[in-house]
Amino acid sequence: MIIDKPYAIGVDVGGTNTVFGIVDKRGQIIKSGSIKTGKHAEIKDFIDELSGALDTLINQVGTKDEIKGIGVGAPNGNFFTGSIEFAPNLRWKGVIPFVEMMEERIGIPVALTNDANAAAIGEMTYGAAIGMKDFIVVTLGTGVGSGIVVNGKLVYGHDGFAGELGHVIMRRSNGRLCGCGRTGCLEAYSSATGLARTAREYLDMRPNENSKLRTMPIEDITSKDVFDAALDGDEMAKEVFQFTGEILGEAFADFVAFSSPEAIILFGGLANAGDLIMKPIRESMEKNLLNIYKNKIKLLFSELKESDAAVLGASALGWEVK
């Protein structure tokens, strides 16, 4: 007998907050909540608080029997092992057997992946990639992440760590130092922090050029400040977006040579910059594409509402739990 359960749960473990929600089959979040990720030094205490909060939500809509599964998106979440492995931005060090601990505590099947993979599953289930079998989601936030779908399935790779496209090397000489310890990674240029860094470099290197960005302390400049200045017509700020988009476009042209996707979908902070970022990406990608791929690849923005996207993405994994 197949029991068609009406709900899945999505949990997004972020560096600061962990947000969660009960989601129905149409992608509506019908109950949601959040807790502080960093409150507990021990992962056991965190799982206790999270499970307690979920129990409360579940009781408001029905019983545990109506939940198909819990999908969790977390930094360095490994789908194959069910563990969070060496996540630099979380308090719990080493390998955390998240799925095992969570299932034991709450009695519902749990699946785990990283946040970019969760975003890709979310786009496929509820967003811009409905009906697509080959696409790539690129998340442009504090870092650059990616979730790759081939033949309708997420690419996890041999070890569960496929899709680290923020760490392909875009500049092989004099490349910027990346958080990963290497130099020249895409992430060092095209994340929100990379974009702010470009702005600071431009301000430093062109002392005689006027810019609205000079009205604030240079160390405090964020991607949002650059965005506001660019919208306001600031030439230097617009150039910063141009440079950031060009490098992304170069990288996307190489990604296409790998999996020839129907679309590349932008997700996260910088995606909110709209045409400021999309236009240079598109021009640079087309310029750099091998002939057989030209004018074929769709460039899209995520269609998940931003505040819900992480929970929806994780919940989409919850439907697939076995």
Next chain:
Amino acid sequence: MIIDKPYAIGVDVGGTNTVFGIVDKRGQIIKSGSIKTGKHAEIKDFIDELSGALDTLINQVGTKDEIKGIGVGAPNGNFFTGSIEFAPNLRWKGVIPFVEMMEERIGIPVALTNDANAAAIGEMTYGAAIGMKDFIVVTLGTGVGSGIVVNGKLVYGHDGFAGELGHVIMRRSNGRLCGCGRTGCLEAYSSATGLARTAREYLDMRPNENSKLRTMPIEDITSKDVFDAALDGDEMAKEVFQFTGEILGEAFADFVAFSSPEAIILFGGLANAGDLIMKPIRESMEKNLLNIYKNKIKLLFSELKESDAAVLGASALGWEVK
């Protein structure tokens, strides 16, 4: 009723020769032959000659009912459309509906893909990738090609043209002109022709350095000459292999960030150089890998006997024809 047919046919359409064979389930080529690819200006006449030659072979082992399918590897062969599309090295221009024409003529199901994809299926069926679900075959011949396997399936992409890893950009400024019309492609450096070009550049740029390669006309130097000189202890020739392998290793590190494969398998001409090419690849790849991938990725040589590899690879596709 499932009829378990004992044979598949592999056809490899090369720029000069088209070789073919009847293959049994153990990967033994039991009958084989070849014809000249360039003899016929009309594709129809080529298909006639090829089909006639296959009919003769089939009659020697039994009947058409015993052939599961015909797999064809050809330049720019598209698995989805069954067409050879704009192949620069073949006489037949534009889009050639190869599968349709061949099936009509010979009455056996036919499937088509490009030669590097055929090589990947061959390694998975009979070679170094038996039992693997995630790996990449890189072919190092006149060009650089690739066949990517994810979750046990070949990655064809949205349009059938995935896996053009010879055309990722390795040098973004002052890159070498590639046959594709762009500059800085992996293929321009790390194909057999790219390697010979490196040798010519070194000879030109270092007029005072001694090398066995100076004993022949510089335009005539081939990868084989560089290989022979390197085996003979020639320092410049060894450096040429070092440089070629380093760029391949840099590229492989980026490929790993995409699909996190169990192995990368070298196939074709340059793979015969053994440690001369493998050692610099391995060192450079490990140096360039993101930490989470270090010391995990196997680098292997093809285990298909070279003279048979193309036919075996194509025949492996023949088993999968529906």
